[in-house]
Every structure is written in C-alpha cells, then in structure tokens.
Amino acid sequence: xxxxxxxxxxxxxxxxxxxxxxxxxxxxxxxxxxxxxxxxxxxxxxxxxxxxxxxxxxxxxxxxxxxxxxxxxxxxxxxxxxxxxxxxxxxxxxxxxxxxxxxxxxxxxxxxxxxxxxxxxxxxxxxxxxxxxxxxxxxxxxxxxxxxxxxxxxxxxxxxxxxxxxxxxxxxxxxxxxxxxxxxxxxxxxxxxxxxxxxxxxxxxxxxxxxxxxxxxxxxxxxxxxxxxxxxxxxxxxxxxxxxxxxxxxxxxxxxxxxxxxxxxxxxxxxxxxxxxxxxxxxxxxxxxxxxxxxxxxxxxxxxxxxxxxxxxxxxxxxxxxxxxxxxxxxxxxxxx
Numbered sequence: 001x002x003x004x005x006x007x008x009x010x011x012x013x014x015x016x017x018x019x020x021x022x023x024x025x026x027x028x029x030x031x032x033x034x035x036x037x038x039x040x041x042x043x044x045x046x047x048x049x050x051x052x053x054x055x056x057x058x059x060x061x062x063x064x065x066x067x068x069x070x071x072x073x074x075x076x077x078x079x080x081x082x083x084x085x086x087x088x089x090x091x092x093x094x095x096x097x098x099x100x101x102x103x104x105x106x107x108x109x110x111x112x113x114x115x116x117x118x119x120x121x122x123x124x125x126x127x128x129x130x131x132x133x134x135x136x137x138x139x140x141x142x143x144x145x146x147x148x149x150x151x152x153x154x155x156x157x158x159x160x161x162x163x164x165x166x167x168x169x170x171x172x173x174x175x176x177x178x179x180x181x182x183x184x185x186x187x188x189x190x191x192x193x194x195x196x197x198x199x200x201x202x203x204x205x206x207x208x209x210x211x212x213x214x215x216x217x218x219x220x221x222x223x224x225x226x227x228x229x230x231x232x233x234x235x236x237x238x239x240x241x242x243x244x245x246x247x248x249x250x251x252x253x254x255x256x257x258x259x260x261x262x263x264x265x266x267x268x269x270x271x272x273x274x275x276x277x278x279x280x281x282x283x284x285x286x287x288x289x290x291x292x293x294x295x296x297x298x299x300x301x302x303x304x305x306x307x308x309x310x311x312x313x314x315x316x317x318x319x320x321x322x323x324x325x326x327x328x329x330x331x332x333x334x335x336x337x
Contacts, residue, residue: 279307
C-alpha cells in the first residue's frame with residue numbers, strides 16, 4: 001500500500017457552534033453519499049470526541065488526514081484544538097472557492113453532512129499538503145493591526161463629518177468620539193511595538209523593511225501580520241498570494257487579456273499602494289519602471305500595481321539577505337529581475 005492509500009481523509013464542514021465530519025474510508029470510487037458522518041460541538045471537547053470517533057472508522061495502520069474549508073477563525077480555532085489533542089495531525093485548511101466548486105461538481109443535496117462528505121472526497125482526490133500552523137505571535141499581531149485599521153477608518157469617517165455638522169452638540173460629541181478613538185489607536189500602537197520588540201525574528205524583519213523609503217513601522221508590521229515572515233516564500237509564491245501577479249485570460253481568437261489575481265489580503269494591497277506612492281518618488285528604479293509602463297500606453301494604475309508588486313519583491317529580497325536598503329543591493333536586484 002503506497003503512502004497516498006495509507007491516508008484516510010476526514011472532511012469537516014465547520015460552522016459557529018458545530019461541525020459535521022465525514023470519513024472517506026470506503027475507497028475513492030465508493031458513493032460519496034455513503035460515507036459515515038457525525039456532528040460534534042465546535043469546542044475543545046467536540047474536537048476530542050471527533051478524534052475518538054474517527055479512530056474507530058479507520059484501520060490501525062492508516063493515517064488520519066483532516067481537511068476543512070476556510071471559515072475565518074472558526075476553522076483556525078478548531079484546527080488548534082485538534083493539534084492540542086494530537087500534535088502530529090495532518091490538517092489542511094483549503095480555499096473555500098475550490099471546495100465549493102468541487103461540491104457543485106458532485107451534484108449532491110445541500111446539507112452539512114453532504115458538504116462534509118464532499119470535502120472528505122476532495123481530500124482523497126487531491127491529497128493536499130498540510131497547512132502550516134501559524135505562529136501565535138503573528139496571530140496576535142494580526143488581531144492588533146486589524147483592530148487598529150478598523151479604528152482608524154472609524155476616526156477618518158468622523159473627521160470627514162466634522163465640517164458639515166451645524167449643531168454645536170453634534171460637533172462636541174464628534175470631537176469627543178475622535179479623541180476617544182485616537183487614545184485607543186495610541187494604546188494599540190504601544191501594544192504592537194511591545195509585541196514586535198519581544199519577538200526578535202519579527203523585529204529584525206521590520207527593521208529591514210522600514211529602511212526602505214516609503215515604508216513606515218506600522219506599514220511593515222501590517223505586512224508581516226498579513227503575510228507572516230517574507231522569508232518563507234519564493235518570489236513567485238509571494239507575487240501570487242499578494243494578488244498582484246497578472247493572470248492571463250485567453251479564449252479562442254477573440255479574448256486575450258490579463259488582469260490582477262486579487263487574491264490574498266486586501267489590507268496588505270492597500271498598505272502596498274500607499275507605501276508605493278512615496279517609494280516610487282524616492283527610488284529611481286521604481287520611478288523608471290513606472291515611467292516605462294506608462295510610456296507603453298498602459299494606464300497609471302497598471303503602472304502603480306506593477307510598482308507595488310516590485311516593491312514587495314524588494315522587501316522579500318532584503319529580508320532573505322538580511323540586509324537593509326541601499327542602492328548597491330537595489331542594483332543587484334535590478335540585474336536579477
């Protein structure tokens with residue numbers, strides 16, 4: 001029996017309070033609707049109960065592999081509870097669109113159990129690699145950064161209303177709300193800096209990133225929070241997960257165009273957009289790239305997106321080399337790209 005056949009896939013359909021589980025233990029060509037299913041509470045106790053139930057469904061020499069689709073913190077929390085029960089588990093958290101398309105292709109009735117069965121069969125068919133466990137420091141950093149972003153957006157909304165307010169009472173309340181939000185943002189800034197300083201690897205990467213013209217501390221912390229360490233990616237992988245890599249759409253002889261993938265973190269792209277405005281004006285390499293693209297007849301937004309992608313790749317190159325920004329390193333980067 002080869003390694004792939006030794007694996008038995010469990011598909012989990014995760015919701016807020018419960019999760020449905022199915023085990024594909026009958027072979028890939030058995031009817032999906034016949035796979036055994038069970039529902040458990042989405043809790044540490046439920047995770048333990050699931051593992052006990054799953055152990056009874058598979059052979060002693062078989063390895064349990066678990067797959068679920070992305071459902072925000074619901075799936076991430078469940079994965080952590082499962083890891084705490086059994087450290088060596090193979091757990092994959094798969095892109096929801098891929099799972100959804102696969103479920104539709106099976107033409108099953110739409111229930112939690114049938115979704116779990118289809119997800120289990122997806123695991124058996126595709127044999128996906130396990131999803132890397134996230135560093136809890138990065139999880140906390142992401143929470144802090146996203147909360148800060150939400151507060152900054154709320155403050156901007158209130159500030160934009162200030163001049164239009166005719167009522168003195170409304171202006172007074174507006175000012176107090178802005179002041180309160182400012183204090184909360186400052187408190188989050190302190191927590192973010194404290195967390196970064198306490199984690200040498202994160203701190204070192206951020207020190208490198210802020211040496212790049214246009215990249216501030218909060219921007220660098222945001223990018224690390226969204227992507228994790230930039231060292232873990234190849235240049236191609238980072239381009240793809242950023243959503244800045246062009247995708248080709250070609251059909252017949254009449255349609256032949258490319259467009260941005262727009263995958264990954266929208267917040268990270270917002271940060272890169274703002275940082276690139278300053279970076280293009282201060283880094284000749286990026287300014288030349290911007291001008292060349294515009295000269296070819298492309299729109300300025302196309303040129304901006306290309307500079308955003310190139311700026312992200314410069315960040316990765318510096319982090320991998322462990323060097324801060326300077327023109328000599330940038331010249332070497334220019335020659336390689």
